[in-house]
Amino acid sequence: MAQSTQAPTLVYLVTGGCGFLGEHIVRMLLEQEPRLRELRVFDLHLGSWLEELKTGPVQVTAIQGDVTEAHEVAAAVAGSHVVIHTAGLVDVFGKASPKTIHKVNVQGTQNVIEACIRTGTQFLVYTSSMEVVGPNVKGHPFYRGNEDTPYEAVHQHPYPCSKALAEQLVLEANGRKVNGGLPLVTCALRPTGIYGEGHQIMRDFYNQGLRFGGRLFRAVPASVEHGRVYVGNVAWMHVLVARELEQRAPLMGGQVYFCYDKSPYKSYEDFNMEFLGPCGLRLIGTHPLLPYWLLVLLATLNALLQWLLRPLVLYTPLLNPYTLAMANTTFTVSTNKAQRHFGYKPIFSWEESKARTIHWVQALDQGPGTGGHCGPYSRS
Ligand SMILES: NC(=O)C1=CN([C@@H]2O[C@H](COP(=O)(O)OP(=O)(O)OC[C@H]3O[C@@H](n4cnc5c(N)ncnc54)[C@H](O)[C@@H]3O)[C@@H](O)[C@H]2O)C=CC1
Numbered sequence: 001m002a003q004s005t006q007a008p009t010l011v012y013l014v015t016g017g018c019g020f021l022g023e024h025i026v027r028m029l030l031e032q033e034p035r036l037r038e039l040r041v042f043d044l045h046l047g048s049w050l051e052e053l054k055t056g057p058v059q060v061t062a063i064q065g066d067v068t069e070a071h072e073v074a075a076a077v078a079g080s081h082v083v084i085h086t087a088g089l090v091d092v093f094g095k096a097s098p099k100t101i102h103k104v105n106v107q108g109t110q111n112v113i114e115a116c117i118r119t120g121t122q123f124l125v126y127t128s129s130m131e132v133v134g135p136n137v138k139g140h141p142f143y144r145g146n147e148d149t150p151y152e153a154v155h156q157h158p159y160p161c162s163k164a165l166a167e168q169l170v171l172e173a174n175g176r177k178v179n180g181g182l183p184l185v186t187c188a189l190r191p192t193g194i195y196g197e198g199h200q201i202m203r204d205f206y207n208q209g210l211r212f213g214g215r216l217f218r219a220v221p222a223s224v225e226h227g228r229v230y231v232g233n234v235a236w237m238h239v240l241v242a243r244e245l246e247q248r249a250p251l252m253g254g255q256v257y258f259c260y261d262k263s264p265y266k267s268y269e270d271f272n273m274e275f276l277g278p279c280g281l282r283l284i285g286t287h288p289l290l291p292y293w294l295l296v297l298l299a300t301l302n303a304l305l306q307w308l309l310r311p312l313v314l315y316t317p318l319l320n321p322y323t324l325a326m327a328n329t330t331f332t333v334s335t336n337k338a339q340r341h342f343g344y345k346p347i348f349s350w351e352e353s354k355a356r357t358i359h360w361v362q363a364l365d366q367g368p369g370t371g372g373h374c375g376p377y378s379r380s
């Protein structure tokens with residue numbers, strides 16, 4: 001690849017570039033990758049905020065397309081140096097069928113890999129998930145674990161199943177020869193629960209709190225830790241991996257990295273309150289208000305109702321057996337693999353991550369803005 005002193009030459013493609021994480025990756029690339037000549041943003045649904053980026057020095061090319069359509073993916077990949085494959089169907093509420101989740105997450109990833117091979121693109125970064133590891137269906141805790149911590153990864157839900165299969169495809173593709181004879185270099189990033197500007201579930205919790213007169217009711221014990229990571233740091237990690245993959249291919253190729261930063265270890269609800277609290281919401285109860293067996297019953301009832309109502313209406317409540325198990329099982333990471341392998345350090349401190357997220361939640365009251373979900377990354 002070109003040196004930073006030369007004119008920008010690199011072409012990057014970000015699939016899912018208009019999603020929650022994708023938008024942050026796109027903006028981070030424009031700010032932090034001086035060698036970028038063209039940035040292709042590929043998504044099923046393009047955001048209008050992309051227009052404002054087209055006036056900058058980097059050519060931003062918006063491509064409306066579907067990762068399940070191999071020819072659309074190949075056309076977008078052709079001529080790019082690096083692909084960041086973030087597009088995915090994130091559904092743990094039963095909105096999409098297992099078949100659709102598999103098609104987008106697994107077949108879509110296979111299409112991206114084959115497009116790289118066929119068109120000669122050598123570097124592929126895949127956005128995987130902590131869910132590839134766990135929590136597993138047995139509810140085993142994963143406490144401050146790292147990439148080498150033994151854990152029985154057993155999946156039943158379509159989303160983690162699909163992410164695990166897709167990650168495996170990406171890692172197995174490392175070393176395959178791309179058109180022209182050079183080896184494909186791949187790696188996978190595994191974010192824990194991402195938060196920050198544009199996070200839909202945080203928005204849902206906020207709105208739910210407003211509906212209940214500014215109150216949320218504790219559902220899971222405060223002692224259950226759930227790993228969280230700020231979206232800006234996840235985006236930065238993608239940018240850094242993409243940048244370092246060529247120089248450090250023997251070390252980084254075929255590797256997985258958890259995404260981490262200095263966000264505190266807390267329960268899912270207590271962590272959300274770090275942002276929702278300053279926005280006027282209160283979490284009621286130091287212990288869960290309902291006994292666990294009752295929550296399990298309600299979650300099961302919700303699943304049953306979803307199944308019964310499916311022919312008539314899509315019933316997708318927040319609480320189901322899977323989300324309850326997720327929130328109720330400790331899963332936190334403690335690792336420095338990304339630092340050791342490619343010099344990653346979080347670009348946003350916990351204080352900055354928190355302030356930016358609070359600012360975004362506060363702005364939700366003012367209604368939707370004209371831009372994207374997140375602002376620019378320029379630091380004061
Ligand atoms: N949100 C989270 O806490 C975590 C997310 N991830 C992964 O990060 C990635 C991004 O997730 P989010 O930004 O949260 O989700 P998101 O739903 O906001 O973004 C996904 C993007 O992919 C696009 N997309 C979906 N199907 C597509 C298709 N067939 N063709 C082209 N584009 C398509 C969507 O339009 C959307 O813009 C996903 O791969 C997800 O599995 C991993 C760990 C945690």
Ligand SMILES: CC(C)CCC[C@@H](C)[C@H]1CC[C@H]2[C@@H]3[C@H](O)CC4=CC(=O)CC[C@]4(C)[C@H]3CC[C@]12C
Nearest residue numbers: 090092129131192193219268319323324326327
């Ligand atoms: C009232 C309930 C008991 C609380 C429900 C909270 C849940 C909606 C969320 C708890 C854990 C979340 C998941 C976790 O952060 C890991 C994830 C990784 C991904 O790759 C996608 C998103 C998610 C599955 C995330 C989804 C919401 C939770 C299940």
